Amino acid sequence: MENHYAIVTPCYNENETIIKFLLSLEDTLRNIPYHFTVVVVNDCSTDHTLDLLSKFRFKANNLKLDLLSLRVNLGHQGAIHQGLLYAKGLNVDKFIVMDSDGEDDPHAILNLLVHQEADIVHVVRGKRNERIFFRIAYFFYKLLFRAITKKDMNFGNFCMINRRVLNAATHTSFIHFAAFLSKVRGNHAYITCDRQKRIGGESKMKTSSLIYHAFKSLTEYAEDLLMLFLKLFIFLATCFVGLIGYIFYQKFFTDDAILGWASTMSVGLFNTALIAIGFYVIGIILLNISHYRNISSREPLYERIPSKNEHEYLTIFLDA
Template sequence: MPESFVIIIPQFNDWEALNLLISKIDTDLEPSILQNTTLLIIDDCSFKERTQPFSAFGGKEIKVLRLYRNLGHQKAIAIGLSYAAENLTADKVIVMDADGEDDPADINKLAAKSLQTPGKIIFAERNKRRENFVFRFFYVIYKMVFKLLTGKIITFGNFSLVPKERLQNLVRVSEIWNNYPGGIIKSRIPYDSVLTDRATRLAGESKMNFVSLVLHGLSAISVMVDTTAVRILIFSICMSGVAIGFIVFIIFLKIIGNATPGWASTLGSTLMILMLQSFLISLFLVFMVLQYRSQQHFIPAVHYRDFVEKVDTFS
């Protein structure tokens, strides 16, 4: 029996690009995949009305799940996954963007890779990026900071395939509510990747600005805040050790009489204050994380229904 697929596509006021994407899905997907595919569109409370009918789709059906309020891309994905896990029967669930930068032809690669490595989430890893130099420069910095603070490497975004045996695990990972790929890394659900090239936007302009990109990067780091906090504390202790070394050296210079009057005491007290501040702030952050871990978390599979206004089906 052929495998069944659900493609989850979150969108916000991007109906034109979405329609073009549906046409590309209809053209680029292998027939054996297409005819067993359901499109699940997560309408993130768009204020622009859809003025054109959906493009012809050769799969099973198109479902539009509308949210009560705008929640953002990551939360819309978490709600789509939770709805699919509870209400749709599928062997594989695909997550992709509505703007067309995730090439539908790469779904065939994800499906083929999933057959080779069953039981793993498969991500589309970017082989090369088409963005401008400034974006690519800050993206490299983001990956370095992510590795430094979390000890993990992130080379992928939302475009991915989730097998049914992992879907129920995934929708109970509270961290995907904040950041989908970061939540999967944190959850230790096994994953793999395939190399893909980023396509170009099909219509309209990107709604992501510099501030949005920074917040997105910070959200990925925040899902592993416990590891980040401990690493910051260790760094603070190391820097405190360096500061103490300098203070000892300053005292030595003072004793042998080579220190400039007033300079040694000023520098020594400044170093001591900075050392205590960094250590106490880091310690406070660690205790905040420990307190957070003891609280009840938002579970997408349990709480997603609070945000669903309605679900429409188009054959």
């Protein structure tokens, strides 16, 4: 439907924060000539988040709330994936993904809507409000990502995608949404927006979470990592062959051979090469396992259930 957008936002144990976010969203979008279906994915919250959401209704005529409640906790990325699976069935062509804690500024949506021609519009992160140690860790993470993938990771989940990209994301699944989008071929556009302070509560992204998040983003580039290990193996194998040749030269053609050092270095290089090729083989196996697992995760796993007062919300039923 023209001028109709879906906004997918996951939440976990947000309590009043999610309501404040939705009110902020409504205040920003209520007077523009577009319609929005806001898909909130409750990731198995253990507090009062679901109760608060089930009672919430937008007052603005151009916003509608669809609530998804996961039976099991899938994590932030899994919740986004389920939200996209549901949004795929909506009669819209543009899909916005953002966090619900207030750090993704709803006002940036107005700038996203300008780039109608783009397949993906990324919201590049400007100033951040995290502690200095977190910002330093994030800086080195971006350097590592750049070194391995030759791409910049200066954006997060906040973006707008078209249906072609949505179909790709829901067909193959993903582990890290932003890293997945960085691989998608097409017309990419970028806007910059400062990260806002959380509306309430504490951030769930600690330094340890950032490290785990970084590994997940690199998993999206598993082929590049495997090639890195393969190149390392080839380099070490070449060094090993060269060292063996040098050992024979020293032993049979000179009197400069030092007992023990050559064999020690050879064993060390050989073991390192074995480790490198071992990582490569294990990576190939895991990559294929992940591929077949993703095939089984393409179908949406939700059921529509009527709620009180003749309103509806959705509950996802997943087998543990």
